[in-house]
Structure formats: structure tokens, C-alpha cells
Amino acid sequence: MSRTHLLVVLAVLVCVIAALQFTALTFHLYWTFWWYDIIVHFLGGTFSGLLILWLCFFSGYFGTPRIPSKVLVFWFIVLSALAVGIGWEVFERALVVTSSIEGYYLDTILDVIFDVIGGIVAFRFFISRSIIYEVNA
Helix, strand or coil: CCHHHHHHHHHHHHHHHHHHHHHHHHHCHHHHCCCHHHHHHHHHHHHHHHHHHHHHHHCCCCCCCCCCCHHHHHHHHHHHHHHHHHHHHHHHHHCCCCCCCCCHHHHHHHHHHHHHHHHHHHHHHHHHCCCCCCCCC
């Protein structure tokens, strides 16, 4: 997968997530459909994992762009999705987006799980379209 192709995928993902978020806030979809949040978290995990991957290995901002091993790609993507997901949940709680504590912990755990699942799908997507060399993996 080339740097440019990965950027196109990221641009499409961020547009889809923004459209879903705008639609959800306009029509109160987060409160109407319990599963809507899951879709957005899944896509957010996919986006955050691929974005961190691009920034660290393909952008050139952190050294010479290089092709990492599959193991390194997996952990970068999954841990990035996990970190961003947990950060988002802390952000939501700090803004008191969810004032009710009833079901909050289960919802938070489910959100973070789907962030990580999105990261795993991002890994599979990236690997299926890339030539990754096994470097000490």
C-alpha cells in the first residue's frame, strides 16, 4: 500500500465518520438506536489505527519512511486504537456527555472493544494490500 493510497483511505474514513457524527447529532441517533455508537467506534478505531500507522512509518515525520514488520504493524494499530478509544471515553466523561451512570460502564467497555476490533480490521486491511517483510517477527 503506497503512502498516497493510505492517505486516500484515511480521507474517506474521516469523511464517513464526520457524516455519521453530524447525522447522529442532528437526528439524535445515538439515543434512538443503541447500536449506532458501535458503528462509529468501529470506524474510529479503524481510522485511528491507520492514521498512527501512517504518521509513524509512512509520513516521514519520524525518520525515513520504512516498511515495518507485521508484528509491529499489528501492535501499533491495535494499541493506537485502544489508546484513542480510551482517550475518547475520558473526553466524553469529562464533558459530561453521559450524565447517567446506569449502563455507563458496560457501554464504555463495549465502545473500547469496538475501537480495538476496528483496529484489528485496519490491520487486516493494511496487510491485505501491502508487501510486509518479516523483520524479526
